[in-house]
Amino acid sequence: MTAPTRRPGPPMGGPPAARMMMAGGAPTEKLQDFKGSTKRLLGLLAPQRLAVGLVLLSGIAGVALSVYGPRLLGHATDIIFAGVIGKSVPAGVTKEQAVEQLRSQGENTRADLLSAVDFTPGQGIDFTALAHLLGWVAAVYVFAWIFGVIQGRITARVVQVAVYRLRQDVEVKLSRLPLSYFDKQPRGEVLSRATNDTDNIAQTLQQTFAQIVTSLLMIVGVLGMMFWISWLLALIALVTVPVSIWLTTVIGKRSQPNFVAQWSITGKLNGHIEEMFTGHSLVKVFGRQGEAQQTFAEHNEKLYASSFRAQFISGLIQPAMMFLSNLNYVLVAVVGGLRVASGSLSLGEVQAFIQYSRQFSQPLTQVASMANLVQSGVASAERVFALLDAPEQSAEPAPAGLDRVQGRITFEDVSFRYLPDKPLIDGLSLEVAPGQTVAIVGPTGAGKTTLVNLLMRFYEVDSGRITLDGVDIASVPRPELREHMGMVLQDTWLFGGTIAENIAYGADEFSLDAVRQAAEAAHVDAFVRMLPDGYDTVIDEEGSNVSAGQKQLITIARAFLAEPSILILDEATSSVDTRTEVLIQRAMTTLRSGRTSFVIAHRLSTIRDADVILVMEHGSIVEQGSHSSLLAAGGAYARLYSAQFAAAVAEVD
Structure with missing residues (x-):
């Protein structure tokens, strides 16, 4: 059974060219719910609470050690400074005597400085104590690095598992979405959400999750150490924080709409590229390369503009934060120097505090600079969540147990419409006996393909019901229903693989002999044997290395091998020549034997031997009967038949 093609549905607002011209707008689009989408994005990590807890614990341990390091270095500086001062003071004089002597000489500033230093007159640098302390410093930073590595590894696993599950959810969702x-x-927009946006979410979580946690812990830890050393210097360091928060908020609000527009236009650009690539032959035939390139250029220009604005505006955060950090550094250095001179703080304490002020500014800058990544990720997350929240097709009922299908199909007062105000099929009733071949003809848009789409449950009826062997198909799970149906479409679909694999796509179990038999019945074997690799010939996704008619034959062979109970042929011979069509018709007669078959055809020569021919107009059956009886009636079918050169059909016979 071949994959279903995209059938005509609700109009999308004008011809394709007009739709493409309208698709690039709305650069001022905004996030619908930034907080809600952010919370839901973080909720992707909820199933891994234990791992997230380990990330937090390793982050706390690493940050605690990193924060304690400057304090130890400050003590090392004090040891060196005390040794230098002690060596300059004569031995035998106490510290108090040396300070008092300086005050008596009027050097009060120097006396205040020495009073805060724990030195021994006549004794130089204690290298043993210094080496011991530096050993502790090295151990602290080594273990901080180890905890950082552990945190990074766990974070990578947590994020990739979360995105792995998200991709699974998207895949499952796509299978549950209705054809409408x-x-x-x-298609390019859907693909962009399933690929580009999920990749952007992964990148955002990978680059921001652990970093934001570490930065926030670093801010808290460093702030605590700063207040421990000097509450005055800590308050001075905090002066720039409100300004930083205000700047980040203002810049972030201006960049948000541009990130949303960036990913929205990316989806539209992908949709345009996919559409133009799929139909590149028609684009060239009708000379629309210029229009396609112009539309691409317009989308590309809008993507460039929105991306540039998003990155530039959000990029202003980091230099602004660096300016405030430098301003903070100057204030702390000046006031700290004065505190050392007054003896209120030691040189090592001021040195440690300056390091802490840098450490305090750095995570603030990092958090602010990650705002663009967060906004970009949340914009992508909102697009993916919109896909996941789209209405699904109705839930599958319990298995109906259709093991053996006879093929009696009944349409009971069926009505259906794509748009609420435009009826397509209204009150249609039809009964098909097991094994009958029903041909459906009529002008384009009459509802022929829609009729079989309703039978396959690609769409659900608005009213009435369709039964299979007396069982309402709405009470049958779609996979179970479709197991008994085979479909060959006008638009062929082949996947990247060998010819044998493509033929065997609709069969659960098969052998190469069965594949060859199906190929012979569909007249595929003849041209396959002429290929260098035979049935192992690899077909690309577009099937560009086989002709359109050969692709059609391969899909017909696929239906032969599947051996369905109900066969649906939608213009199945539209891409083959007249001679091959005659051969296929004979094969189709064999294939339809004992099976209920629906044949949609525009070439009436292909359905002359059908048991019942339905003539549809505007969603209703206006005539039904055999080929001869409908010709004798001289109605709609006779008019269609006479328009297709009945003499040519007789010549083929």
Whole structure:
């Protein structure tokens, strides 16, 4: 059974060219719910609470050690400074005597400085104590690095597992979405949400989750050490914090809409590229390369503009924070120097405090600079969540146990419409006996393909019901229902793989002999044997190395191998020549034997031997009967038949 193609659905607001021209707007688009989307994004990590807890614990341990390091270095500076001072003071004089002597000489500032230093007159630097202390410093930073490595490894696993599950959710969601969703969404837009946006979420979480945690812990730890050393200097260091928060908020609000626009336009650009690449032959045939390039250029220009604005505006945060950090450093250095001169603080304490002021400014700058990543990630998350929240097709009922299907199909007063105000099928009733071949003809838009789409449950009926062997198909799970159906479409679909694999796509179990038999029945074997690799010939996704008619034959062979109970042929011979069509019709007669079959055809020569021919117009059956009886009636079918050169059909016979 081949994959279903995208069928006509609700209009999308004008012809394709007009839709593409309108698709690049709304550069001022805003996030619908930044806080809610952020909370939901973090909720992706909830199933890994233990691992997240380990990230926090390792972050706390690493930060605690990193914060304690400057304090130890400050003590090392005090040891060196005390040794220098002690060696300059004669031995035998006490510290108090040396300070008093300086005061008596009027050198009060120097006396205040020495009073805060713990030195021994006549004794130089205690290298043993210094080496011991530096050993502790080295151990502290080594263990801080180890905890950082542990945190990074766990974070990478947590993030990748979360995104892995998100991709699974997206894949499952795509399989549950009704066909009408894809009718309304460009394929490139859907692909962009499933690939580009999920990758951006992974990058955002990887680069910000652990870093934000570490930065916040660093801010708290450093702030505590700063107040421990000097509450006055700590208050001075905090002067720039409100300004930093205000700047980050103001700049962030201005950059948010541009990040949303960036990812929205990215999806539209991907949709345009996918559409133009898929139909590149038609674009060239109708000379629309210039228009396609112009549309691409417009999308590309808007993407460039929104991306530039987003990155530039959010990029202003880091230099602004660096300016405030430097201003903070100057204030702390000046006031700290005065405190050392007055003897209120030791030189090592001021040195440690200056390091802490740098450590305090650095995480603030990091958190602020990550605002652009966070906003970009949340914008992508909102797009993915919108996909995950899209209405799904109705839930699958319990298995109906359709083991053996006879093929009796009944349409009972069925009505359906794509748009609420535009009926397509209204009150249609039809009964098909097991093994009958039902041909459906009529002008384009009459509802022929829609009829079989309702039978396959690609769409649900608005009213009435369809039964299979007396069982309402709405009470049958879609996979169970479709197990008994085979479908060959006008638009062929092949995947990247060998010819044998493509033929065997619809069969659970198969052998190479069965594949060859199906290929012979569909007249595929003849041209396959002429290929260098035979059935092992690899077909690319576009099937560009086989002709359109050969692709059609391969899909027909696929239906032969699947051996469905109900066969649906939607213009299945539209891409083959007249001679091959005659051969396929004979094969189709064999294939349809004992199976209920629906054949949609525009070439009436292909359905002359159908048991019942339905003529549809505007969603209703206006005529039904055999080929001869409908010709004798001289109605709609006779008019269609006479327009297709009945003499040519007789010549083929």
